[in-house]
Amino acid sequence: MRNADIPDLKLYNTMLRKIEKFIPISNDIVGMYTCGPTVYNFAHIGNLRMYIFEDILKRVLLINGYNIKHVMNVTDVGHLVSDDDNGEDKMEVGAKRENKTAFEIADFYFEAFKKDLSRLSIINPSIWCKATQHIKEQIAFVEKLESKGYTYVSNDGVYFDTSKLNNYGELAKLDLEGLKEGARVESNNQKKNITDFALWKFSPKDVQRQMEWDSPWGKGFPGWHIECSAMAMKYLGEQFDIHCGGIDHIPVHHTNEIAQSESITNKKWVNTWLHGEFLILEGNEKMAKSGKFITLETLIEKNINPLVYRYFCMNAHYRKALIFSWESLKAAENAYKRLCSKVIALKEKLNNNKHGEINEKYYMRFLKAINNDLNIPLSVASLWDMINDNEINDNDKYKTLIEMDKVLGLNIENMEVEKINIDEEIINLVEKRNIARKNKDYATADLLRKEIENKGYILEDLKDKVNVKLKN
Numbered sequence: 017m018r019n020a021d022i023p024d025l026k027l028y029n030t031m032l033r034k035i036e037k038f039i040p041i042s043n044d045i046v047g048m049y050t051c052g053p054t055v056y057n058f059a060h061i062g063n064l065r066m067y068i069f070e071d072i073l074k075r076v077l078l079i080n081g082y083n084i085k086h087v088m089n090v091t092d093v094g095h096l097v098s099d100d101d102n103g104e105d106k107m108e109v110g111a112k113r114e115n116k117t118a119f120e121i122a123d124f125y126f127e128a129f130k131k132d133l134s135r136l137s138i139i140n141p142s143i144w145c146k147a148t149q150h151i152k153e154q155i156a157f158v159e160k161l162e163s164k165g166y167t168y169v170s171n172d173g174v175y176f177d178t179s180k181l182n183n184y185g186e187l188a189k190l191d192l193e194g195l196k197e198g199a200r201v202e203s204n205n206q207k208k209n210i211t212d213f214a215l216w217k218f219s220p221k222d223v224q225r226q227m228e229w230d231s232p233w234g235k236g237f238p239g240w241h242i243e244c245s246a247m248a249m250k251y252l253g254e255q256f257d258i259h260c261g262g263i264d265h266i267p268v269h270h271t272n273e274i275a276q277s278e279s280i281t282n283k284k285w286v287n288t289w290l291h292g293e294f295l296i297l298e299g300n301e302k303m304a305k306s307g308k309f310i311t312l313e314t315l316i317e318k319n320i321n322p323l324v325y326r327y328f329c330m331n332a333h334y335r336k337a338l339i340f341s342w343e344s345l346k347a348a349e350n351a352y353k354r355l356c357s358k359v360i361a362l363k364e365k366l367n368n369n370k371h372g373e374i375n376e377k378y379y380m381r382f383l384k385a386i387n388n389d390l391n392i393p394l395s396v397a398s399l400w401d402m403i404n405d406n407e408i409n410d411n412d413k414y415k416t417l418i419e420m421d422k423v424l425g426l427n428i429e430n431m432e433v434e435k436i437n438i439d440e441e442i443i444n445l446v447e448k449r450n451i452a453r454k455n456k457d458y459a460t461a462d463l464l465r466k467e468i469e470n471k472g473y474i475l476e477d478l479k480d481k482v483n484v485k486l487k488n
Contacts (some may be wrong), residue, residue, distance in 0.1 A: 023380075025080050025387045027073075027258075028335060030266065030289040031187055035389050040257050041287065045083045047256030048074065049248045049286075050141070051265060052088040054095045055125040056110035058311045059132055061325060061340070062295035062302065068326055069292040069334040069390070070260050071138040075423045076386055087251045088141040092122035092148050093227045094217070095240045099268045101173070101206075101214040105237065107227060118226040122148070132312045135322040137425040143251050147243040150250070151229050154238040157246040157280070158215045158231075166279050170206040173217040174233050176276055179209050184275050187289060188267040213272045214239035241272040249277065259286040263293055292334045298341050310340075320349060323426055327352045330392045330424070352426075357476070357485075358403050359417065359431045364478050365410045372411030374419050378402035382420050395423070438484055442473055446484060449475075 025038045040046045050070045053059055059067075077084055097103040110121040126146075133140065147154070158174060161167050166180050178184045185192055192211065218236040219228045228235050248256065261270060270289065277285040294302050301308070312322055328348035332338040366372075378398055385394035399420050403413065421428040449464035465475055468484075476483040 022080055023384050023387045025076065026389055027288055027290060028389050029287075030291050031286075036288075038288065040082065041255060045085050046077055046258065047252040048077075048084055048086045048258040048260070049244070049252060049256065050086065050088050050259075051244065051261040051269070052090050052141075052144075053126070053129045054091040054106055055122045055129060056095075056106040057125060058309075058313070059129055061310050061312060061315070064132060064136060064312060064325070065295045065329050065338065066260075066262050066292045067133060067138055068136060068329045071136075071425060072334075072386075072390055072392060072423060073258075073260065073290065074139060075425060076390060079383075079422055080387070084142070085252065086141040087143045087145060087248060089244055089247055090122075090126055090144055090146045091240065091243065092126070092146050093118075094147055094238045094243060101175075101217070101239065105225070105227070108225065111226060119148075122146075132322075135312060135316075136326050137323060137427055139425075145247045145251065147238065147247075148227065150243065150247050151238065153246040153250055154242045155216070155229075155231050157242060157249075157276070158238075160280050161215065161276060164279060166276075167215060168208065169233060171218075172206050172214075173236065173239070174215045175207060175212045176215055176272070176279075177208060178211040178213075178275060181275055181279065184211060185271055187274055188271050190267065190271070213241060213268075215242050215276070241269055242276065244269075244273050245277040245280075248273075249280075254281045254285070255283065256286060258288045258290060260290045260292070263291045266291055290334075293332075293337045296337045296339050298339060315345075320345065321352070324349045324352045327355075327426060330396050333393060334390055355403075355426070355428075356431045359414075359428055360483075361476075361478070362410050362414045362417075363431075366414060372409070372413070372415030375402060375408055375412050375416045378405070378408075379416055379419060382423075386423055392424075395420070399424070438473070439471075442468060442471060442484065445471075446475070446482060450482065 026035050027038050028035045050067075053063065074084060074086060093105065093107055095106045097106055097109060105118075107118040107121060110116075110125075111118040114121060116124075130140070158167065161176065162174070166177055167174050168177055169175075184190070190211070216231055216233055216236055216238055218234050219225050225237065228237050248259075259270070259273075270291075274285055296302060297308060312325065315322065315325055324345070325348075328340075328345055329338065331344075331348065378401065381398040381401075382395045385391040385398060388394075399417070402408065402416060408416075417428050445464055445468050449461050449468070452458070452460040452464060468475060472486060474485045476485065
């Protein structure tokens, strides 16, 4: 149950275009669905920003006392290279690119994605659900839509007829009267209406796809949108609390999910829609369109801790575009390393015989920020204010940091001194300085410190030892 002392959790609902108090459908559990990866390639850091935002949302729900049933789909079939129901399936494209089967591609990149989540301290969903493992449910969903008169069959597949709905496009605030062919998707002459979308695509004649199944309408594969509706409804029911994704999902994918789902149930499908903004490269380029495909492995190869990127993403609110540059990432790395140094210094000074208490002043400020539509930059600011407050004892600071980290996910409890290879020359100089200090020859000790610093190292004098660090 939720702690009554915690400020009310308020979230921005895309459907209503406003912040509102979060009220779950059930007191027992919050149902949450997040659109997962299309596993035909590595996730780039723009994709991963979205999963960090969703992880923070999940952690905030947890500290507010809610139990969560979190479902994430894995698109391993049916996502075409464009949103217009034309072109190749991304899985088939990936298979040709790497000379592997589509199933091998899916398995490899799904494992790579899970590894990225682990490195970023992202909590796994309660349920992973692959599209290829839910073909039966998707076919059954299309059959229900067909029985209600929402579908038609063309030469290349089964389509949803959006003209049957009075409120199609409500999430995206689409101007259906003024919408021109090509304004949202490219032309597809199989459609009766430009907003219609594929529920089931037929395999091309005389071509055997790697991923295809028999259906009442012919051999083929599901459309991209149908998987989310079928799987969300299977695991979360006909109505649930929260659905998340990127802002690029609003005009097509999520709009189509709502159309097909509410046509089945005749009631509101999702209470709260949350969408994260893009990671933008300098020059206002989107990562996916720029050709600059930066992955988490790219950062690791540059000796950047993945949690530095998590910290970097906390520089902007999830509904604001975040501009990426190597300079701004370096600034985040410096801040993250300062945090590590502060935490390690606290651990060195902790009185293990005394358990700390959560500092109510700063923790409530932290909660107030994070519960106000996940204001993560403001919550991080409250963390730093608390660290720099000399009126708070070390045990209380550390206890409060650990509590804050339940949301931040920076692995504060396990922060350690960065292991570096120190030249033997530096080791000898440090030992000479230690002897000089022991003999109270502080002038010599100061000269040795300067010599060590000139060689690119920093000394940190603690109570019982000296830490040697590389300069940033």
